[in-house]
Amino acid sequence: MNKILVIGAGPIIVGQACEFDYSGTQACKTLKEEKYHVILLNSNPATIMTDYEIADSIYIEQINKDNLIKIILIEKPNFILPTMGGQTALNCIYDFMNSNFYFPKENILGINKKTLINAESRNSFYNLIKKIGFKCPDSTIINNINNSNFNHKIEFPCVIRPSFTLGGLGSGIAYNKKNFFLIIKNAFSFSNEITIDKSIIGWKEYELELLIDNYYNIIVICCIENLDPVGIHTGDSITLTPSQTLSDKEYENIRDCSFIILKSVGLKGGGANIQFAINPINGDIIIIEMNPRISRSAALASKATGYPIAKISTKLSIGYNLINLLNDITCGNLPASFEPSIDYIVLKFPKFNFEKFNSINYLNTVMKSIGEIMSLGSSFQESFIKAIYSITETETIPSFIKGKYYNNYKFKIIKKILNPNSKRIFYIIDAFRLNFNIKLIFCLSKIDPWFLYYIKEIIDYEKKFYYIINKKKIILKQIDSCSNEFVSPTSYLYSSNYFYNEIRYTINKKILILGSGFNRIGQSIEFDYCCTKAAKFIKKIGFDSIIINCNPETVSTDYDSSSQLFFDPITITYLNNLIYNFKPILIICQLGGQLPLNYLRFNNNKNNNKILGINKINNNICGSKNKFNKILKNINLNIFKNFFSKNINDLIFYSNIINKPIILRPSYIIGGSNINILINNNDLIKYINNFKKKNIFIFLEKFLINAKEFDLDLLVEKGKIIKFFIIEHIENAGIHSGDSMMIYPTFTINKNIKKKIIFYISLICYKLKINGIINFQICFKKKIYIIECNPRSSRTIPFVSKSSKFPMIYNYISIFLGYNIFYKEKINNFYFLKESILPTNKFKIGLLSPEMKSTGETMSIGLTIQECFKKSQNIKSKTIFINTKKIFRYIKYLKNIKNIKTNSFYKKIFFDLHICSYVSKKKKYTCILSNKINNICNNYTYSTNSSIKLFLSSFNKNYYIIRKINNI
Numbered sequence: 024m025n026k027i028l029v030i031g032a033g034p035i036i037v038g039q040a041c042e043f044d045y046s047g048t049q050a051c052k053t054l055k056e057e058k059y060h061v062i063l064l065n066s067n068p069a070t071i072m073t074d075y076e077i078a079d080s081i082y083i084e085q086i087n088k089d090n091l092i093k094i095i096l097i098e099k100p101n102f103i104l105p106t107m108g109g110q111t112a113l114n115c116i117y118d119f120m121n122s123n124f125y126f127p128k129e130n131i132l133g134i135n136k137k138t139l140i141n142a143e144s145r146n147s148f149y150n151l152i153k154k155i156g157f158k159c160p161d162s163t164i165i166n167n168i169n170n171s172n173f174n175h176k177i178e179f180p181c182v183i184r185p186s187f188t189l190g191g192l193g194s195g196i197a198y199n200k201k202n203f204f205l206i207i208k209n210a211f212s213f214s215n216e217i218t219i220d221k222s223i224i225g226w227k228e229y230e231l232e233l234l235i236d237n238y239y240n241i242i243v244i245c246c247i248e249n250l251d252p253v254g255i256h257t258g259d260s261i262t263l264t265p266s267q268t269l270s271d272k273e274y275e276n277i278r279d280c281s282f283i284i285l286k287s288v289g290l291k292g293g294g295a296n297i298q299f300a301i302n303p304i305n306g307d308i309i310i311i312e313m314n315p316r317i318s319r320s321a322a323l324a325s326k327a328t329g330y331p332i333a334k335i336s337t338k339l340s341i342g343y344n345l346i347n348l349l350n351d352i353t354c355g356n357l358p359a360s361f362e363p364s365i366d367y368i369v370l371k372f373p374k375f376n377f378e379k380f381n382s383i384n385y386l387n388t389v390m391k392s393i394g395e396i397m398s399l400g401s402s403f404q405e406s407f408i409k410a411i412y413s414i415t416e417t418e419t420i421p422s423f424i425k426g427k428y429y430n431n432y433k434f435k436i437i438k439k440i441l442n443p444n445s446k447r448i449f450y451i452i453d454a455f456r457l458n459f460n461i462k463l464i465f466c467l468s469k470i471d472p473w474f475l476y477y478i479k480e481i482i483d484y485e486k487k488f489y490y491i492i493n494k495k496k497i498i499l500k501q502i503d504s505c506s507n508e509f510v511s512p513t514s515y516l517y518s519s520n521y522f523y524n525e526i527r528y529t530i531n532k533k534i535l536i537l538g539s540g541f542n543r544i545g546q547s548i549e550f551d552y553c554c555t556k557a558a559k560f561i562k563k564i565g566f567d568s569i570i571i572n573c574n575p576e577t578v579s580t581d582y583d584s585s586s587q588l589f590f591d592p593i594t595i596t597y598l599n600n601l602i603y604n605f606k607p608i609l610i611i612c613q614l615g616g617q618l619p620l621n622y623l624r625f626n627n628n629k630n631n632n633k634i635l636g637i638n639k640i641n642n643n644i645c646g647s648k649n650k651f652n653k654i655l656k657n658i659n660l661n662i663f664k665n666f667f668s669k670n671i672n673d674l675i676f677y678s679n680i681i682n683k684p685i686i687l688r689p690s691y692i693i694g695g696s697n698i699n700i701l702i703n704n705n706d707l708i709k710y711i712n713n714f715k716k717k718n719i720f721i722f723l724e725k726f727l728i729n730a731k732e733f734d735l736d737l738l739v740e741k742g743k744i745i746k747f748f749i750i751e752h753i754e755n756a757g758i759h760s761g762d763s764m765m766i767y768p769t770f771t772i773n774k775n776i777k778k779k780i781i782f783y784i785s786l787i788c789y790k791l792k793i794n795g796i797i798n799f800q801i802c803f804k805k806k807i808y809i810i811e812c813n814p815r816s817s818r819t820i821p822f823v824s825k826s827s828k829f830p831m832i833y834n835y836i837s838i839f840l841g842y843n844i845f846y847k848e849k850i851n852n853f854y855f856l857k858e859s860i861l862p863t864n865k866f867k868i869g870l871l872s873p874e875m876k877s878t879g880e881t882m883s884i885g886l887t888i889q890e891c892f893k894k895s896q897n898i899k900s901k902t903i904f905i906n907t908k909k910i911f912r913y914i915k916y917l918k919n920i921k922n923i924k925t926n927s928f929y930k931k932i933f934f935d936l937h938i939c940s941y942v943s944k945k946k947k948y949t950c951i952l953s954n955k956i957n958n959i960c961n962n963y964t965y966s967t968n969s970s971i972k973l974f975l976s977s978f979n980k981n982y983y984i985i986r987k988i989n990n991i
Contacts (some may be wrong), residue, residue: 163218311667328363353510440468636794687699853886854884
């Protein structure tokens with residue numbers, strides 16, 4: 024049997040989210056269908072891609088050249104497929120190609136070294152474009168920061184772009200000399216080749232998604248148009264397909280250009296993405312860049328058109344051609360060479376989390392969005408309104424006008440539209456409400472007047488559009504990639520108010536799964552993993568699984584994940600309409616995070632009886648910290664001194680009764696939103712000043728310093744615990760569980776404490792008659808305290824399922840459908856370490872706190888905890904690092920110092936949550952630092968260097984735990 028090694032994308036980072044998990048998962052499934060033995064390298068435990076059903080052999084290791092070589096020596100694969108793992112996989116295979124390790128070049132599928140350099144090196148790509156007679160931005164290439172030859176050539180503004188990066192990492196727009204040198208210095212920390220482009224800010228931007236086979240047959244999947252002009256990263260821009268302002272002549276021109284570019288670059292057997300800029304004044308076309316792989320936009324294009332891009336691309340890479348392949352979504356009625364045709368408008372809105380970071384809300388060439396939504400409608404207006412519903416998770420178009428003084432707000436709107444930011448589209452809507460004209464907004468934003476005209480029409484007829492959208496009987500239409508020109512019995516649907524219903528009913532009983540919506544910090548692909556596993560298992564046992572979601576990045580919105588898929592906002596109107604049409608026997612809302620639970624909380628109708636697991640009363644008790652603490656008090660469990668404040672006066676009064684530090688917790692949240700620890704009265708004053716509302720409904724309680732924290736995931740039926748897992752946090756209480764490093768199984772508590780914890784939890788479960796998957800958070804310091812209860816699956820479910828090999832989601836569905844599960848306990852000799860990934864290269868991250876800031880995670884497996892840490896940090900020798908309280912004060916001394924000795928600082932640092940630590944007390948001193956640190960960025964750059972790692976304690980045998988603090 025032929026073996027094929029697929030390289031994954033690693034953890035979710037800003038600029039490389041779960042779009043590549045979707046493409047990688049589809050690639051693995053396709054290769055298994057073709058009878059290949061699939062070997063997978065990926066370090067992300069949260070994705071369905073690393074589930075045991077997807078590949079034959081799975082290596083959850085860091086994605087780098089060394090691990091790739093180790094796997095090749097063990098597994099001896101015949102082929103390597105690196106084009107499904109984003110820029111991480113491409114950089115890994117590029118390092119592998121440059122190494123001395125022998126592997127046949129022709130057996131690396133989808134790309135070769137020459138193609139990779141031609142497409143990824145901006146210098147080579149621009150030279151190639153000029154050679155074939157097309158235009159690219161006027162540019163200067165520099166390979167050295169000390170290069171003095173380019174100073175006189177620079178015209179401001181200019182765009183600085185490093186090569187071999189993703190998501191605009193290290194790029195920027197320089198408007199003056201000071202700004203220019205700061206961006207250049209930052210760019211060189213990510214790449215050795217920098218391009219300085221002449222500015223084309225304000226031009227219209229388009230991108231083409233293409234497929235090419237080994238015989239140079241090429242098709243265009245779709246043309247994606249950016250609503251925002253050039254100057255904002257395409258991942259941060261609102262985009263739509265099909266393009267609306269592109270003339271037929273211009274489309275044919277860029278189509279012809281893209282075909283010639285693909286052939287000239289030398290790409291064969293795979294997917295590609297080419298970005299174009301068009302001058303709106305004279306129609307000049309400039310090629311911006313090319314990605315010789317399945318790109319971020321490929322997931323959007325695939326879900327928008329219904330064309331399985333990743334599946335077809337995988338088949339092309341192993342030798343098939345487009346003419347002989349059939350398109351699955353049309354049930355084999357059309358060949359893969361048939362270009363998709365769609366009869367609806369698709370819009371993508373990005374999702375930002377600027378409120379989590381101390382960063383300026385400003386958009387440029389560096390991608391900053393965390394997730395995205397996709398909406399489909401029969402017109403631009405319908406699609407636009409549905410997109411706003413999805414991104415705001417409400418059924419209203421938000422406005423910032425209320426309570427504002429008109430003249431002051433008018434000037435603020437002009438400033439907000441002029442400077443690109445995450446809320447600019449909402450300020451444009453407000454501007455139309457205040458009777459701004461289209462011409463003025465076009466001058467400020469450079470957004471095409473065609474879009475502005477229809478946005479203005481929505482506002483002019485606001486009440487009429489609300490009436491249309493909120494009809495009780497919304498019809499459902501198909502996504503079939505052929506505009507209903509051919510028979511296509513697809514079950515891939517969206518709602519609309521136009522034409523006729525296209526539902527295909529089945530006689531099978533149906534179970535509805537509510538998806539998790541867009542990715543955000545705190546609610547990401549961990550919940551998509553749960554939804555996908557549930558949908559597949561429901562199909563296996565003979566029911567129809569129905570998923571509703573609006574996230575185009577995920578595996579759950581793939582055409583073959585469920586029996587029927589709906590791309591709609593997860594709001595009460597759309598959910599009730601779906602239930603009215605399909606009448607499911609069960610509704611599952613415990614697997615999609617906090618968003619589906621809001622349906623249970625706010626919906627008041629008979630559908631609540633169909634909800635599996637949790638009921639409305641328990642949801643309200645567990646979600647409200649005040650109600651949950653009353654339950655703990657009734658059972659006589661340990662609780663902290665606490666109060667519930669309803670306004671600022673209560674907050675000040677109660678905060679002085681409880682000895683500080685205190686912790687403030689809102690209710691019904693995910694990702695630790697707005698949770699704060701107050702050390703003294705100064706912190707209290709800052710907290711109050713940040714609140715503009717007089718009424719603050721918040722829960723106050725005493726915060727316990729230096730307490731150990733644990734996560735518990737349980738499977739419960741009618742109050743009886745069927746299975747439980749205890750995961751230990753490396754950090755002490757005070758850092759959000761999503762940001763903390765976790766270890767499974769636990770190592771610092773004995774069996775008696777574990778039994779006590781389970782006894783306390785079983786009392787709560789019995790009292791509330793809880794059902795389903797539940798997550799508890801517990802802290803321990805001499806006594807056991809229960810911090811909170813989440814009546815849903817948690818973000819640790821994928822980590823626990825893969826660490827313990829216990830199919831948590833399968834058992835959850837089976838038990839409540841009446842099936843008996845027999846599970847034999849497996850002896851586990853390994854430790855599993857989960858490490859959070861923080862977006863330090865995109866945002867300023869200060870102290871870690873109870874509010875979550877990480878975007879993704881990696882998993883390391885070892886026989887000892889030391890081995891896990893060594894793998895997670897990719898450390899090859901016994902190197903020990905210093906942990907300091909004031910980091911930047913010490914960085915300048917680290918370059919020349921080779922050996923230092925210091926005290927552990929254990930007593931001094933517990934207030935500083937950034938470096939809150941856990942250390943063995945067997946020794947009171949540590950030897951520190953024995954490596955060279957290069958390319959240290961200064962305080963002025965927003966990006967900081969990931970090569971500096973802070974530790975406390977060592978790999979020495981006298982220490983049984985190492986502590987990784989943070990990437991600085």
